[in-house]
Amino acid sequence: MNTFDKKSTLLWLLTVLVVFLVAIAFGLTMRMEQAEITEIGPLNFYILMTSHGLLMAGVWFVAGMAGIQFILSRYVEVPRWGSVFAYVCTVLGVVVLLISTLLAKFHAGWYFLYPLPFYAKGTEHGLLLFMIALTILGVGWLMWSLVMLASILKKYSIAQALAWHHIAGKDGPAVSPFILISFVSLIGVTACILAAVVLLVLYYLEFLQNGGMTSDPLLMKNLTFFFGHTLVNEMLYLGLAVLYELFPRMAGKPDYKTSWYVGISWNATLLIVLFAYFHHLYMDFAQPVAFQYIGQIMSWFAPLPAAVVTIFSVLTTVYRSNMKWSLASLLYFFGVMFWAIGGVGAILDAVIANNFVLHNTQWVPAHFHTYNLLGNVFFSLAFTSWFADEIGEKKIAPGLVKVIFSLLVVGGVGFVLAFYLGGALSVPRRVDMYNEIVSEGITLAKLAVVCASLYLVGMIIYTIDFTRRCAGQLFS
Amino acid sequence: MCWAIILLSFFSTQQPDEMGYLLKNIPDVPVRTAESSLQPLSSWYSQKPMILTLAYSRCPGVCSPYVLQIRDQLAMQSIAEDKFQMVVLSFDSTDNAQTLSKLAGYSKVNPPPSNWTFAVLPTESREELAASLGLKWKKLGELYDHNSLLLLVSTEGKILQRVEGLPSNDQWNRLFREITHEFVPVYSTLGENIWTSCFRYDPASGTWRMNWGLLLILIPSVATVCILLILQTIIRVGATKKIANTKPIISHDPV
Ligand code: HEM
Ligand SMILES: [Cu+2]
Numbered sequence: 001m002n003t004f005d006k007k008s009t010l011l012w013l014l015t016v017l018v019v020f021l022v023a024i025a026f027g028l029t030m031r032m033e034q035a036e037i038t039e040i041g042p043l044n045f046y047i048l049m050t051s052h053g054l055l056m057a058g059v060w061f062v063a064g065m066a067g068i069q070f071i072l073s074r075y076v077e078v079p080r081w082g083s084v085f086a087y088v089c090t091v092l093g094v095v096v097l098l099i100s101t102l103l104a105k106f107h108a109g110w111y112f113l114y115p116l117p118f119y120a121k122g123t124e125h126g127l128l129l130f131m132i133a134l135t136i137l138g139v140g141w142l143m144w145s146l147v148m149l150a151s152i153l154k155k156y157s158i159a160q161a162l163a164w165h166h167i168a169g170k171d172g173p174a175v176s177p178f179i180l181i182s183f184v185s186l187i188g189v190t191a192c193i194l195a196a197v198v199l200l201v202l203y204y205l206e207f208l209q210n211g212g213m214t215s216d217p218l219l220m221k222n223l224t225f226f227f228g229h230t231l232v233n234e235m236l237y238l239g240l241a242v243l244y245e246l247f248p249r250m251a252g253k254p255d256y257k258t259s260w261y262v263g264i265s266w267n268a269t270l271l272i273v274l275f276a277y278f279h280h281l282y283m284d285f286a287q288p289v290a291f292q293y294i295g296q297i298m299s300w301f302a303p304l305p306a307a308v309v310t311i312f313s314v315l316t317t318v319y320r321s322n323m324k325w326s327l328a329s330l331l332y333f334f335g336v337m338f339w340a341i342g343g344v345g346a347i348l349d350a351v352i353a354n355n356f357v358l359h360n361t362q363w364v365p366a367h368f369h370t371y372n373l374l375g376n377v378f379f380s381l382a383f384t385s386w387f388a389d390e391i392g393e394k395k396i397a398p399g400l401v402k403v404i405f406s407l408l409v410v411g412g413v414g415f416v417l418a419f420y421l422g423g424a425l426s427v428p429r430r431v432d433m434y435n436e437i438v439s440e441g442i443t444l445a446k447l448a449v450v451c452a453s454l455y456l457v458g459m460i461i462y463t464i465d466f467t468r469r470c471a472g473q474l475f476s
Numbered sequence: 477m478c479w480a481i482i483l484l485s486f487f488s489t490q491q492p493d494e495m496g497y498l499l500k501n502i503p504d505v506p507v508r509t510a511e512s513s514l515q516p517l518s519s520w521y522s523q524k525p526m527i528l529t530l531a532y533s534r535c536p537g538v539c540s541p542y543v544l545q546i547r548d549q550l551a552m553q554s555i556a557e558d559k560f561q562m563v564v565l566s567f568d569s570t571d572n573a574q575t576l577s578k579l580a581g582y583s584k585v586n587p588p589p590s591n592w593t594f595a596v597l598p599t600e601s602r603e604e605l606a607a608s609l610g611l612k613w614k615k616l617g618e619l620y621d622h623n624s625l626l627l628l629v630s631t632e633g634k635i636l637q638r639v640e641g642l643p644s645n646d647q648w649n650r651l652f653r654e655i656t657h658e659f660v661p662v663y664s665t666l667g668e669n670i671w672t673s674c675f676r677y678d679p680a681s682g683t684w685r686m687n688w689g690l691l692l693i694l695i696p697s698v699a700t701v702c703i704l705l706i707l708q709t710i711i712r713v714g715a716t717k718k719i720a721n722t723k724p725i726i727s728h729d730p731v
Contacts, residue, residue, distance in 0.1 A: 146703070146707070149704065149707060150707050150711065153704075153707055153708050153711050154711055154715075157708065158704055158705075158708055187700060187704065190700045190703065191696045191697050191699075191700040192696065194695070194696035194699050194700060195695075195696040197696075198692060198695050198696065202672065213670075213671075214670055215670060215672050216670055216672050216673040216674050216689050218674045218675075219672050219673070219674050219689050219690070219692055219693070222674075222693045223692070223693065223696075226693065226696060274697060285661040286661070286674075286675065288686070288690075
């Protein structure tokens with residue numbers, strides 16, 4: 001392993017862990033406000049909500065990218081500047097983002113749904129700073145994913161990287177599932193960042209013309225969710241790509257091969273993910289009806305290929321294996337299971353008839369926190385743990401594995417459970433205080449505060465241990 | 477050419493300005509009723525939604541058929557009388573409740589339903605109310621030239637619906653659904669400065685047409701495909717150049 005790959009990955013992971021702790025603290029404070037333990041007021045609540053959402057989406061996206069970069073450099077030569085450039089942009093972007101929210105008080109939510117940002121009260125330069133932050137992040141991440149796509153294309157053609165020859169049963173270079181999934185995900189990442197580019201351009205135009213030009217809210221909402229939904233989906237797949245590479249080895253089994261069904265399922269995923277976002281517009285009656293049906297069908301099919309194949313592969317890998325259950329393999333295995341549970345929650349919500357009831361209730365944060373907090377985060381933490389085992393001088397204490405894992409699972413499950421129950425009881429999302437009609441929300445928020453604190457403690461221990469074992473390598 | 481004409485026709489359509497009035501508060505002006513006392517308009521809308529129309533009884537033109545049409549439409553509905561208030565307001569100070577009632581085809585033997593009110597707007601309040609409702613009127617000798625308006629006003633005094641001229645069946649439906657508290661979706665007619673609009677409204681046919689703003693949704697995907705193809709081409713070209721530049725070409729060597 002060359003030192004650049006090692007050090008840059010280490011730096012990415014340390015940064016991710018630190019920002020994660022900050023973002024959890026923001027989330028915990030929101031829950032405390034909803035539990036009526038603190039009294040920070042609505043403006044501060046929405047400032048935290050905006051920061052929390054974007055930090056979380058961003059941080060786990062770059063964690064996935066760092067994992068991809070690390071494994072990918074075992075296959076092909078990946079230019080270093082992509083990662084360095086993305087790192088600088090990410091740090092800078094996060095700083096500007098925090099200035100825009102914490103200082104300039106921008107608070108229109110992480111996907112800043114048009115035209116809300118233009119009406120936000122109590123913030124002067126918030127919107128402009130927020131747009132600048134997004135621009136910096138977008139440029140950095142777009143370049144990074146293009147650099148990696150180009151690296152893959154140096155070794156494989158587009159058709160090969162998409163494993164079309166495996167699907168057709170023709171000859172050609174063996175393309176591992178890792179390459180296939182990375183390629184598919186990076187394409188999706190590029191598309192959704194480009195959607196953000198179009199969106200931002202329209203925002204800038206309106207901003208600069210000071211109301212002289214306005215945009216169609218329907219178009220803006222389509223672009224927003226093309227960006228937001230797709231990004232959140234793809235970042236999970238980035239984690240999966242690494243899982244396909246590492247998990248079989250952890251179980252002492254042969255590497256996964258790209259069979260025809262793996263090929264088909266990820267090619268299908270590539271297309272389906274780009275259309276599933278329509279389910280965010282079910283309540284937008286102006287959206288062409290055909291889009292609603294496409295959204296419904298694609299949302300049903302979205303999880304099928306990727307999830308079914310992955311769950312099947314993971315289960316057969318574990319079955320009759322010599323798996324030595326390390327923190328990494330535990331996190332991978334349970335991450336896949338929680339991902340599946342969150343997926344079911346998501347599909348329930350994406351059924352149009354159910355969406356009439358569940359729309360904008362806490363069911364929504366319930367399902368996406370399940371496959372993020374307990375799915376995607378677990379995938380990236382599994383990679384992080386595996387990485388620490390590879391490069392760290394010291395081993396993790398077995399007792400600590402149990403403590404960390406239990407805190408994350410118990411805390412995480414309890415935390416999302418409070419959201420699910422809230423959703424079932426029609427507690428609305430994105431509300432800082434609950435009135436008497438949904439006073440159950442307050443009790444549930446208290447439960448969530450306890451559980452999220454457990455999760456936070458688990459992450460603090462994890463981060464300290466990771467730093468203790470690996471941080472020295474940064475300066476070696 | 478064809479496309480140019482179609483595109484041009486998108487941009488030349490006239491937008492009705494019904495949207496501009498929506499959710500705006502109407503002024504709570506005093507009006508005169510049968511009892512000839514002045515009463516604020518809010519006495520009718522503060523309890524339940526109010527359907528408001530403006531007319532005057534000496535009108536030689538549209539007022540009479542307009543009010544009669546409203547009467548018939550309301551009579552055909554099974555919405556209970558206590559669900560809403562109907563107010564016919566005259567902007568002609570020579571009017572009174574009796575003349576207006578006659579305009580609506582009611583008489584002593586055929587009295588209006590209990591939720592109907594006929595009232596006259598005092599001259600002082602005319603400008604203010606007309607401006608907020610978008611009532612255009614002009615005095616022509618003894619008579620008035622004016623547009624016909626039907627409005628639905630919420631209990632907070634906000635304009636929920638506004639129709640110029642005779643409402644279409646669709647517009648009646650929306651109005652009745654609003655009264656019975658059903659969800660009535662509204663997609664706002666976008667101004668001419670919104671070149672990215674997904675739809676265009678055609679007032680002539682009352683229908684919506686897709687506009688090219690919708691195509692912008694395709695940009696990210698199309699651009700991604702283009703970028704991939706370009707990347708692949710650049711890399712291929714770069715690779716063949718490299719091979720061409722490396723010296724020994726084995727096939728020329730005699731074995
Ligand atoms: C223990 C950790 C976490 C805590 C305590 C937490 C807490 C919260 C809370 C209280 C909300 C607002 C819920 C509402 O609408 O009522 C929220 C929203 C959100 N969270 Fe988390 N969260 C955590 C982890 C995560 C993770 C891991 C992610 C993503 C990777 C994430 C992404 C988001 C997003 C995108 C929103 C929506 C923000 C918006 O509506 O604009 N959170 N979170
Ligand atoms: Cu979505």
